Amino acid sequence: MREILGRRRRLLSWRVGRKPDQSPALLAALTFATAWRWPVLPGVGTDDQVRRGLGALDTLGTRTDRQSDTRKRSGRGARKAARGTGAAELRGAPVRCACPDPDCAFPGAHPLDPGLLAATTDERMVRWWWTNRPGAPVLLATGGRAPCAVSLPAVAGARALAALDKAGVRLGPVVATQARVFILVAPYSMEQLGALLYAKDRVPGSLRFHGDGGYVALPPSETGQGQVRWERAPAPGSATPWVPDVQAVVDAVVDALTRTGVSAPEL
Template identity: 35%
Template sequence: MSVEETIQGTETAQLPQQRGESLLETAVRYAEERHWDVFPGAWLDAVDGVQRCSCRQPGCEAPGAHPTRPDWATQATGSATVARRMWQKQPNAAILLPTGRTFDALSVPETAGFLALARMERMELTLGPVTLTPDRRMHFFVLPGASVKVPDLMRKLGWAPSSLDLVALGEGAYVAAPPTRFGSRGAVQWACRPTPANRWLPDAEELISPLAYACGRDR
């Protein structure tokens, strides 16, 4: 698949939601079909015609797309039955996925992410799912353990970890899943959708070179 097709696929990835699939149904499907742990986050309420985060905090950085409690990690479940029960309590809750369990995520700026996708295509690398967020970040799903490996992998490539905007999200972190909305900024989308072909995730070591190169170009 070309990068152009990948970018166009971000719209296609939203089709299930357009056909009427609810957040509840999507969360259940992630648990059931991908075996990802899920947990409900904040949600958006209409206040005087404006979508505001349920946390009611002025200046919320991720309105409608963050955990609602400090012990959110204990709330995450891979059970479709439990997920259904949680979203029945708050059908508009964000769908959040904890990292460090079935996957880690390599987070890069959007511009670097698309540059890396083009390079990965030329290298014929096999990708896992990749999300594109309204705050202009891309998250590449990789095998767990990336957060431990990435600093050394970057040093081997000649980069100081602090010199690039490349962050490995592992245990204790999370990503927002499509079609979670970030307030008025829009919804999280799939840059590379979950498919049967990418059920088996790449190791961070396979993707770190094109990602580091792209982040270096994007500085």
């Protein structure tokens, strides 16, 4: 219990010495929440991100006791080494989630505190979250009036997108990580999805569906799977991005994967 509480304190005290308007994550979260009306919340982040946030506190001089000064001097080399490895991974060390689960399957890319139900479009809440945790991943709470998503492994996803382009299928924003591709779609119900999948002769097991009660990390988040990026970015300065109907996407993706034989292994 002591270790869990300690990790929680580090998470809640995650700060860096930058103004809120200098945080790319804050600017992105404000766009999603206030301009596009997509409910968002901060992800838990990785253990390395939390540690580097605490290091920035020392740099600001908020810990002024003698022991803190000694720690700053002795830890300077370690912090430089950490910066050189990238945010997601320390040199030679596995990426570890900042949550209490040592075997977390989605390091940094899930909610913890606050929980998923706290997702909001309220500007003041969004500013408070990312002012206190400027490097936290930005999570979209899928479903309801917000977009949902259909995802598939990265290799199959890249080939499926090429097949969809060739077939002239119109897509909205597409998010990608090193591991998966997420095609944003219009909100759907579980009944609608069930009927859609039931009508298919075969649905690749590598497809995942992110609807009510789900979430997707949005750019410019950095998680245990690396940098989250736009594979197909929304038009700059646009209003709420258009997203396609889930049936059109699933029909085209299943057809492309089945016809071209690029379906990824069952996951």
